[in-house]
Amino acid sequence: MGSYVNLNDYPDTSYVKIPTNPLDRVIGQPEAVRLALLAAKQRRNLLLVGPPGVGKSMIAQAMSFYIERPREEIRVVHNPAYPERPFIEVKTIDEIEKEKNELNSIEGQIIDPKDAPQNVAERLGYRCPHCGFYSPPTENICPNCNNSKIINSAQGPFNDVFNVIGVAFGVNNTNDRVTQTRRIGDKEEIVVYEKFGDKIRVLDEKTLEKRRKMEKKSPSKVIVPIDRNPFVLATGASETELLGDVRHDPYGGHPQLGTLPYERVVAGAVHMAHEGVLFIDEITHLGNLQRFILTAMQERKFPIIGRNPQSAGASVRVDDVPTDFILVAACNIQDLQYILSPLRSRIIGNGYEILMEIAMPDNPQNRLKYLQFIAQEINIDGKIPHMTMDAARIIIEEGRRRAKEDHKENSLTLRLRELGGLIRAAGDMAVEKQHKLIEKDDVKEALSLYIPVEEKIKKYYGSMYNAMNQEATGSQKGEYNTYYNYNDDRTYQ
Structure with missing residues (x-):
């Protein structure tokens, strides 16, 4: 918290030092932070149990800061013998670097068109055959003499010979490429000149041979890149988002019209989290x-398959796709019973279960933590000013009041998400009034707006029953009357 040791030392929240360490930004959860750090270093799983807004997702995301960056890239490779069963290829970071060097080695030499033989520069469209003026090949008319730069590529007594030689190396003479010979010392070798923007690329025999060998390899597609985010947030919104899929091809993978199966493979969250952290909030919603x-x-x-039985992707299957992730699952206390027993056993067998705190003691040290939280929320929002200390004290007192609602005396609530909303609302009030800092009156006004809607309904209508009857249609009123008569309860608890 800098050189300040108590609240009275701070002029306003802009003087609060926010930790660079992500786990140090988690407020009031020392045990969870300690085990999360240990889990990240030892690659253990976590189950975080507690109400919304106490820092579960923040802890999960911070864990990815402490694990090594991914060192493997996952590719799906075309299987010529059985296209519906593509291969998986895992490349390490060293192998990827080696590949890049090999690709660079087949890039050839880049030269200025003026350094190329004149006939090559003319045939590629860089040099005007009439006046010798050089201009970009995209200009068909010479800007110097206004004559056409296009010449018959079939001119010359040796063009047919060069075409045959070029085919042997996997290249053909076109308007974008010219094959010739050149002498290096006592040796004569084939050389290919290619258009390369405003420059010319020169490929010698060794480079052409390397290129030909690389082109013989089965084509592949990267589905899990090396530079991915090690933190993956997954939901149960769909199987495909979680487990991957093979996209539909209306042409059924037809060799000429369709898309090959390997090109339609899509990784799921379980694959993207390989070597990283897979965070599943409200895990019981996965069912x-x-x-x-x-x-x-x-x-x-975990295999990737086409998950729509009506899709052309249903016949495609990719086996052995790596899924070595750290699982961080979260749920509320009442949902704990709905976690699959073997899954929970797997988490416990290689990890920790953590019950999140909902309040922390109200003492000077924790009040400073609250001040840090306020400053963090303001910085994260980025659209509201910092806060005066008088305003911050009201936020702290509100935290104390809310802790008491949870039957925690002399404590500060750790249900901080809702307090974050209060801070933003107060900031909006300050912006509206063009205040340079959030003042205590801004916080008080925000508090008046932050009354739960149920309380507003009771105040306005008298009871939930009255509200539902006044707002309902005739048919709905009958339903409400039946419901409340059956329960014999016309008050809102």
Whole structure:
């Protein structure tokens, strides 16, 4: 917190030093932070249990800061013998670097068109055959003499010979490429000149041979890149988002019209999280999909298949796709019973279960932590000014009041997400009034707006029953009357 040791030392929240360490920004969860750091270093799983807004997702995201960056890239490779069963190829960072060097070695030499033989520069469209003026090949008319730069590529007694030689090396003479010979010492070699923007690329025999060998390799597609984010947030919105898919091809993968199966493979969250952190909030919402997470954790690989039985991708399957991730799952206390037993056992067997705190003692040190939280929220928002200390004290007192609602005396609430909303609302009030800092009156006004809508309904209508009857249609009123008569309860609790 800088050189300041208590609240009275701070002029306003802009003087609060925000930690660079992500886990140090988590407020009031020392045990969870300690185990999260340990889990990141030891690659253990976590189950975070607690109400919304206490820092579960923040802890999960911070864990990715402490693990090594991914060192593997996952590719799906075309299988010529059986296209519906593409191969998986895993490349390490060293192998990728070696590939880049090999690709650079087949790039050839880049030269200025004026350094190329004149006949080559003319045939590629850089040099005017009439006046010798050089201009970009995109200009068909010479800007110097206004004559056409286009010449018959079939001119010359040796063009047919060069075409045959070029084919042997996998290249053909076109308006973009010219094959010739050149003498280096006592040796004569084939050389290919290619258009390369405003320059010319020169490929010698060795480079052409390397290129030909690389082109013989089966084509591939990167589905999990090396430079990916090691933190992956997954939901149960769809199986395809979680487990991957093979996109539909209306042409059924036809060799000429369609798209080859390997090109339609899409990785899921379990694959993108390989070597990283897979965070699943409200994991019980996955329902039966939890069993697939369990399989991916156990096997450390999970196949990608077409998940729509009506799709052309349904016949495609890619096996052995790596899924070596750290699972961080989160749920509320009441949903704990709905976590799949084997999945929970897998988490416990290689990780930790953590019950999140909902309040922390109200003492000077923790009040400074609250001040840090306020400054963090303001910085994250980026659209509101900092806060005076009088205003910050009201936020702290509101935190104390909310902790008391959770039956935590002399404490400060750790349900900080809602307090963050209060800070933003107060900031909006300050912006509206053109205040340079959020003042205590701005916070008080925000508090008046932040009354739960249920309380507003009771104040305006008298009860939830009255509100529902006044706002309902005739048919709906009958339903409400039946419901409330059955329960014999016309008050809102």
